[in-house]
Amino acid sequence: MRNLIVFVVLGAVSLLLRNSEAVDHEVGGSTGWVKPSSSSVYSDWASDKTFAIGDTLTFTFTTGAHDVATVSKSDYDNCNVASQSNVLSTGPATITLNATGDYYYLCTIAGHCSAGQKLFITVAAGSTPSPPGTPFFTASASAAALSRLKSCCYLCSGVHVHCH
Secondary structure, eight states, rough: OHHHHHHHHHHHHHHHHHHHHHHHTTTTTTGOOSOOOOOTTHHHHHHHHHTTTTTTEOOOBBBBOOOOOEEEEEHHHTOOOOOOEEEESSSSEEEEEEEEEEEEOOOOOTTTTTTTTTEEEEEOOOOOEEEEEEEESSSHHHHHHHHHHHHHHHTTTOOOOOOO
């Protein structure tokens, strides 16, 4: 029973630390950002992903062969590639997800969007990650947490520890 408690405590701490990290999503997986063989390739890819603030999308493509534009829902639905101003044309292109909501991306190369080279994602609400260079815990908070964790481990192992 004591080992189970230690395992649960360590697992919870691990999850807390893991959930604070941003994830880099390689759009399309190993295939990358290409004109797909099926119109559902990118919707299928996104269907089992969770996107959060601070995550990044990396669109891996050959410069000159593809690009990626951030577009409105209407432009996404209609594959409107004309006059897009938010186009990244050098691959690989990385986009940081800075806010919650729905986001739409497509390739502006003729015929690519209509073939399915487009992506819709929803960025879920969650905790905002710390700015770069900001530690997840301060030194004093880390020391206090470590002390409490040691106390818990001692208690779980049957050693009496006096807690204040």
